[in-house]
Amino acid sequence: MNVFILAAGKAARFDGIVKQLLPIGETTIIERTIDQLLSRGIQPTIVCPELIVNRPLPYIRQRGHWITETVLKTRKVWNLVSIFLLGDVIYSNEALEKILYYDHIEPFHFFGTVNEIFGFSLTRHQNQGLIETAFRTIITHAERNPDLPGIGKLWALYNCVDRRPFLRPATHFDKRLFTFIHDYTTDIDTPEQYAAFLVRVVEPGILEPVEVASR
Numbered sequence: 001m002n003v004f005i006l007a008a009g010k011a012a013r014f015d016g017i018v019k020q021l022l023p024i025g026e027t028t029i030i031e032r033t034i035d036q037l038l039s040r041g042i043q044p045t046i047v048c049p050e051l052i053v054n055r056p057l058p059y060i061r062q063r064g065h066w067i068t069e070t071v072l073k074t075r076k077v078w079n080l081v082s083i084f085l086l087g088d089v090i091y092s093n094e095a096l097e098k099i100l101y102y103d104h105i106e107p108f109h110f111f112g113t114v115n116e117i118f119g120f121s122l123t124r125h126q127n128q129g130l131i132e133t134a135f136r137t138i139i140t141h142a143e144r145n146p147d148l149p150g151i152g153k154l155w156a157l158y159n160c161v162d163r164r165p166f167l168r169p170a171t172h173f174d175k176r177l178f179t180f181i182h183d184y185t186t187d188i189d190t191p192e193q194y195a196a197f198l199v200r201v202v203e204p205g206i207l208e209p210v211e212v213a214s215r
């Protein structure tokens with residue numbers, strides 16, 4: 001199993017601030033996810049165009065126009081099961097274990113809420129061609145329709161796999177393809193979401209402690 005943390009976004013709504021490095025508790029968003037993985041004996045690969053954490057971890061220095069394009073650029077190092085986490089998501093321990101230890105059978109499986117995708121897995125087996133075709137379909141559609149909202153993103157990929165129109169968010173959830181996460185796990189997209197998470201989860205002490213790996 002390979003685990004990737006995608007951190008190639010441009011953070012346009014944060015005035016150029018690298019949102020993965022926003023402080024959360026006594027660490028940062030991405031460092032917390034890294035420690036959660038390392039404490040479980042999993043060394044993640046960081047997918048980002050530049051070095052953003054000072055850790056002896058493998059890096060893939062890539063950035064596509066869309067997240068789906070960035071993921072496809074990592075295909076040479078996909079394993080039998082490859083799990084993709086998002087560098088701007090704050091994961092509960094329960095949510096992370098649900099993603100990591102799910103029985104990955106289908107070529108694709110997504111994890112999140114009705115509004116957000118927090119991660120997904122690719123299971124190759126004999127499905128490499130099918131997986132790459134789905135990504136290329138979304139990327140081609142994005143290139144032809146660059147102004148459509150949500151184009152080239154993970155909801156478009158989910159809907160493509162579910163054989164639905166490329167809408168965002170999805171309106172149909174197949175349990176073979178999607179597992180819901182119902183806790184404080186949050187995708188930080190805006191400064192307002194970040195501030196609200198601090199008030200709702202961090203300040204009351206709801207955020208779980210994470211074992212810090214040696215650096």
